[in-house]
Amino acid sequence: MKKLLLSKLDEWLTTLSETQRIILPIKQTDQVNFGVYAPGAEVSLETLRTVKSAKDAFFPQVENMMNFRSEGKSISVETVPLEEEDFILIGVRGCDEKSFEILDRVFLSDPFDPFYAARRKHATIVTLACSRPDENCFCTNFGVDPTNPKGDVTSWIVDGTLYLTGNTEKGEALIASLEDANDEPVAAQQNKTREILEKLPFAHLDLNGFDGDHLMEKFSSSKWADLSEACLGCGTCTFVCPTCQCYDIRDYDTGRGVQRYRCWDSCMYSDFTLMAHGTNRPTQVERFRQRFMHKLVYFPSNNDGTYSCVGCGRCLVKCPQNLNIVKVIKALGGDRNDN
Ligand code: SF4
Ligand code: SF4
Structure with missing residues (x-):
């Protein structure tokens, strides 16, 4: 030392x-x-x-x-x-x-x-x-x-x-x-x-059931509509999150050529992964669900059980609508105090 x-x-x-x-x-x-x-x-x-x-x-x-x-x-x-x-x-x-x-x-x-x-x-x-x-x-x-x-x-x-x-x-x-x-x-x-x-108030969240075996159960939950209702799609939660890693690649015409750059993107945006036929997730409920399903179910089921959240609390502090991953975990069954 x-x-x-x-x-x-x-x-x-x-x-x-x-x-x-x-x-x-x-x-x-x-x-x-x-x-x-x-x-x-x-x-x-x-x-x-x-x-x-x-x-x-x-x-x-x-x-x-x-x-x-x-x-x-x-x-x-x-x-x-x-x-x-x-x-x-x-x-x-x-x-x-x-x-x-x-x-x-x-x-x-x-x-x-x-x-x-x-x-x-x-x-x-x-x-x-x-x-x-x-x-x-x-x-x-x-x-x-x-x-x-x-x-x-x-x-x-x-x-x-x-x-x-x-x-x-x-x-x-x-x-x-x-x-x-x-x-x-x-x-x-x-x-x-x-x-x-x-x-700490969120020290004992219960993550049992947040895995690939319960994918359809979590995906189909009736709670998503209420959970996401106030979401503005501002993307703040993704920009402050240490584990969000989506990006866009764009070309910028400098007048003397083209600069190809990448910049952070957000699955909360309506034009995220927009394609010629439109977007795969046309509503904010679907976009909101995607963000949390990815962190709590899709990512761990493809990565040996490792969740794509580290509990830093930034989305709790910064969401202008007071929405966050803890509310999602609790609503979908992950609050031991409710058991
Ligand atoms: S910070 Fe809040 S309001 Fe903004 S996109 Fe994320 S969940 Fe929605
Ligand atoms: S608490 Fe989890 S989801 Fe929220 S910003 Fe931190 S790592 Fe991301």
């Missing part, structure tokens, strides 16, 4: 940033999001829940994929170089770290995504344990231990000190120069946090 006084954090980050890009929670215009560190940035490690998740580090909201240039009658294709530089991603909470496992299942299986894979390969991930989970957190339902998240390095903040332990070779190398510490303060904090977690 190593330690670093939080008062020395900027100094450490400045030194690290001389050789590698650092991405971590930064406060900008009253919001905290993952951003690239520069000396003087308002780092906010203690923010429990960044507005957007850490997935942007591997799957950015917009990225260029290739360019086409035309000269006379000839067209040339320019590839976009992959991001092959090492970087450090700091302050990742256990839920967001778990989301990388879900994204890997999508982007690193056939068809393999080289843009995502390059970033994953070059990242050193420093997770940060939670000590003050709030009433919107329910990650423990999905196998996350927020008191001991994974990553190349795990860190904890206790009384103004950052404690760090390496889990991989590159993690160990990253923190090698820091001062040695004993782990007693960390163990004490973990025990206190586990007591809080146990008492």
Whole structure:
């Protein structure tokens, strides 16, 4: 175990940033999001829940994929170089770290995504344990231990000190120069946090029955109409979600050629996967059902039981209509308190 006084954090980050890009929670215009560190940035490690998740580090909201240039009658294709530089991603909470496992299942299986894979390969991930989970957190339902998240390095903040332990070779190398510490303060904090977690209102959702064997039962439930009635189709829930990974590919005419880029898309939008014959899900009920069936039934039934939700609580906090996945789980039978 190593330690670093939080008062020395900027100094450490400045030194690290001389050789590698650092991405971590930064406060900008009253919001905290993952951003690239520069000396003087308002780092906010203690923010429990960044507005957007850490997935942007591997799957950015917009990225260029290739360019086409035309000269006379000839067209040339320019590839976009992959991001092959090492970087450090700091302050990742256990839920967001778990989301990388879900994204890997999508982007690193056939068809393999080289843009995502390059970033994953070059990242050193420093997770940060939670000590003050709030009433919107329910990650423990999905196998996350927020008191001991994974990553190349795990860190904890206790009384103004950052404690760090390496889990991989590159993690160990990253923190090698820091001062040695004993782990007693960390163990004490973990025990206190586990007591809080146990008492959270959504700590004990019952996910039994959310699997491929109950697909038609969940799909045909009469509850979907009521559950989705207030949905605006704004897509906020998908944009803040660490596990949503749908994207669109578009061409932009720059005047000198065409830029082909991809950008996040949302299954909540009426033009999502729009085809010449129209759309497969013409109503918001169908779109709403698709989002939650995918997270709770389709994805786990195709991925060894792994749900495509990590209980981060962002959709609970951000939906303007107060709709969310917990309400869906409860309505479809997943509330142990109702049994
Ligand atoms: S954030 Fe809420 S209102 Fe907006 S699309 Fe998602 S469920 Fe619907
Ligand atoms: S569905 Fe909601 S709680 Fe689950 S990972 Fe996405 S934003 Fe977080």
